[in-house]
Amino acid sequence: MLDGNFIAGFAAGEGCFHISVVGKRPQVRAMFTIQLRADDVMVLEQIRDTFGCGNVTVYERKSGSPIACFRVGNLPDLVNIIIPFFEKYPLMAKKQTDFDIFKNICWMMVRKEHLTDDGIAIIKSYKEYMNIGYVDDVRELCVDD
Amino acid sequence: MLDGNFIAGFAAGEGCFHISVVGKRPQVRAMFTIQLRADDVMVLEQIRDTFGCGNVTVYERKSGSPIACFRVGNLPDLVNIIIPFFEKYPLMAKKQTDFDIFKNICWMMVRKEHLTDDGIAIIKSYKEYMNIGYVDDVRELCVDD
Numbered sequence: 398m399l400d401g402n403f404i405a406g407f408a409a410g411e412g413c414f415h416i417s418v419v420g421k422r423p424q425v426r427a428m429f430t431i432q433l434r435a436d437d438v439m440v441l442e443q444i445r446d447t448f449g450c451g452n453v454t455v456y457e458r459k460s461g462s463p464i465a466c467f468r469v470g471n472l473p474d475l476v477n478i479i480i481p482f483f484e485k486y487p488l489m490a491k492k493q494t495d496f497d498i499f500k501n502i503c504w505m506m507v508r509k510e511h512l513t514d515d516g517i518a519i520i521k522s523y524k525e526y527m528n529i530g531y532v533d534d535v536r537e538l539c540v541d542d
Numbered sequence: 543m544l545d546g547n548f549i550a551g552f553a554a555g556e557g558c559f560h561i562s563v564v565g566k567r568p569q570v571r572a573m574f575t576i577q578l579r580a581d582d583v584m585v586l587e588q589i590r591d592t593f594g595c596g597n598v599t600v601y602e603r604k605s606g607s608p609i610a611c612f613r614v615g616n617l618p619d620l621v622n623i624i625i626p627f628f629e630k631y632p633l634m635a636k637k638q639t640d641f642d643i644f645k646n647i648c649w650m651m652v653r654k655e656h657l658t659d660d661g662i663a664i665i666k667s668y669k670e671y672m673n674i675g676y677v678d679d680v681r682e683l684c685v686d687d
Contacts, residue, residue, distance in 0.1 A: 402545040403547040405551060406547065406552035407555050411556075437635045440554070491581060
């Protein structure tokens, strides 16, 4: 088991909170990920074991070193484990802002507000304030998982 | 003041332990750095204040976002503050290996062994096992400082 503050520090640097809104009838997905070079997969396995949720996958890339990815995309795990964890062990700076928005959107999803036009509009407006920006669809992450 | 384990987690992801050996009469330098995008400079300032040593500098780049850099290159600070800190709050995986080698080289420098041909040969052989590899001269880091 890793120390909670260690994980918070690690996630403050290496973690990503992703929200994607895709499709004509928009589907909202939320995912927390940490990606590292595959030779550090052991760290991710210890993080997974400490959380007690999520998956660790190692996959090859077309170029560059293999990647190890820890991801949690299951809404109950996000709401019951990941979000309370980072409320207890705060992140810092920009990553904290991402987390605050991510948390709000996850709770909107719990309340099914992401199934309404108004909810989608709010989520899209939230997304603009997040620091992720490099993936439009969380399904693109860890493609081999 | 930041939690020690938080800093360890953050440094496990974002920190770098650099050793450079340059010149015909080789000079050895050691430096611990953390570099982030400049809009997260506040995290580095808190890390500096927690350690009570080192400098934080923000500098522009020819391309890309401005960078904030925390660095400690003063040997007494490395030996008396940084090394004991990461002995108390361990890093993980590859970064731990880097730290172990960095620590050995810093102690060789305290004993002036880096001023001998044998010492230089040992330091160069150590360096091959470190995970840094992207800088030959620590003076290239944070050039505006």
